[in-house]
Amino acid sequence: MREFEKIKRLPPYVFAVVNKLKMELRHAGRDIIDFGMGNPDQPTPQHIVDKLCEAAQDGSNHRYSVSRGIPGLRRAVCAWYKRRFDVDLDPETESIVTIGSKEGLAHLAVAITNPGDLVLCPNPAYPIHPYGFIIAGADIRHVPIGPGVDFFEGIAKAVRDSWPKPKVLVVNFPSNPTAQVVDLDFYVKLVDMAREYKLIVISDIAYAEICFDDYRCPSILQVPGARDVAVECYSLSKTYNMPGWRIGFMVGNQEIIAALAKIKSYLDYGTFQPLQIAACTALNGPQECVSEIRNMYQSRRNVLIDGLHKMGWMAERPKASMFAWAEIPDDFKAMGSLEFSKRLLSEAGVAVSPGIGFGEYGDEYVRIALIENEHRTRQALRGIRNFLNAGA
Numbered sequence: 001m002r003e004f005e006k007i008k009r010l011p012p013y014v015f016a017v018v019n020k021l022k023m024e025l026r027h028a029g030r031d032i033i034d035f036g037m038g039n040p041d042q043p044t045p046q047h048i049v050d051k052l053c054e055a056a057q058d059g060s061n062h063r064y065s066v067s068r069g070i071p072g073l074r075r076a077v078c079a080w081y082k083r084r085f086d087v088d089l090d091p092e093t094e095s096i097v098t099i100g101s102k103e104g105l106a107h108l109a110v111a112i113t114n115p116g117d118l119v120l121c122p123n124p125a126y127p128i129h130p131y132g133f134i135i136a137g138a139d140i141r142h143v144p145i146g147p148g149v150d151f152f153e154g155i156a157k158a159v160r161d162s163w164p165k166p167k168v169l170v171v172n173f174p175s176n177p178t179a180q181v182v183d184l185d186f187y188v189k190l191v192d193m194a195r196e197y198k199l200i201v202i203s204d205i206a207y208a209e210i211c212f213d214d215y216r217c218p219s220i221l222q223v224p225g226a227r228d229v230a231v232e233c234y235s236l237s238k239t240y241n242m243p244g245w246r247i248g249f250m251v252g253n254q255e256i257i258a259a260l261a262k263i264k265s266y267l268d269y270g271t272f273q274p275l276q277i278a279a280c281t282a283l284n285g286p287q288e289c290v291s292e293i294r295n296m297y298q299s300r301r302n303v304l305i306d307g308l309h310k311m312g313w314m315a316e317r318p319k320a321s322m323f324a325w326a327e328i329p330d331d332f333k334a335m336g337s338l339e340f341s342k343r344l345l346s347e348a349g350v351a352v353s354p355g356i357g358f359g360e361y362g363d364e365y366v367r368i369a370l371i372e373n374e375h376r377t378r379q380a381l382r383g384i385r386n387f388l389n390a391g392a
Contacts, residue, residue: 104248108202191229340354
């Protein structure tokens with residue numbers, strides 16, 4: 001039997017266990033309320049779809065695009081950064097379009113790391129953050145993050161204790177899966193540490209516009225000198241309900257952007273040009289849809305968290321993202337997140353993501369995606385309450 005070393009470095013996909021059970025239950029006729037995958041359930045705003053349809057009618061848009069993204073979209077990206085963060089960027093040298101943020105992160109890992117390079121990554125983390133670098137041949141050192149944890153001390157300890165010295169640090173706020181948020185002072189300190197330790201910082205702010213309760217997500221690029229050490233990636237998937245369109249971008253340090261551009265020139269021709277033209281409309285056009293999407297997630301969050309609190313499951317109320325990161329109730333904690341998720345699915349008909357799938361430090365939590373409407377969420381809450389009342 002053939003063995004592929006790179007594939008062997010990837011662990012079994014924990015979420016597949018829950019997905020398999022979910023499919024079995026559905027095939028048996030069970031109604032499953034699915035809070036598992038962070039897959040927006042609403043359609044893309046109509047004015048963006050209309051632009052796609054218009055652009056697709058022009059045969060000249062059916063040819064190969066460019067791997068860096070069309071100039072108009074790179075200009076739209078930089079204009080959005082100026083409006084949103086008051087950050088000036090050069091669309092020619094400091095921005096690049098990616099086929100969703102996942103592709104950009106994975107190809108960036110190939111571009112800037114060599115086999116044996118050490119990368120620091122928060123734990124828990126969205127899987128592409130560590131495994132994009134593992135696929136590229138780098139080694140990962142996990143830095144714990146969460147309540148009561150000094151993330152900066154974790155970085156300093158990792159630098160002190162590691163050889164070779166770390167080359168890259170990945171951060172993601174608002175966080176997937178934990179929904180943790182930070183302020184601009186966090187990034188000021190992070191940039192100082194990156195300079196001191198000679199680290200490249202990759203900041204993922206895919207949920208920057210899904211923020212609640214007057215919280216406003218900052219950008220690392222707002223910090224003076226950040227572009228000397230950092231790049232930042234973003235996705236239109238959640239902001240504009242465009243997950244299947246696969247449109248993202250990366251901005252920041254010119255050398256790092258150039259490295260990604262060169263790798264992409266060998267590996268892809270960019271995404272379908274009408275999609276990019278429609279993405280320009282998303283970024284440059286009316287933004288009322290963004291507020292509507294944000295308000296929808298906030299309302300769903302409130303229904304979910306209020307309902308959990310009423311039954312005694314005191315999950316933290318997230319300030320951002322489309323997820324709740326809920327600590328497993330004490331009576332069930334010993335079984336771990338995977339078994340808890342399987343039990344919740346089979347007995348309550350509610351699917352969530354086990355925290356262990358995001359790293360060892362997530363095993364006392366489950367991630368609940370806000371992807372069901374309020375009626376279905378209330379229905380799920382009734383099932384969860386009955387499950388918890390039945391006990392472990």
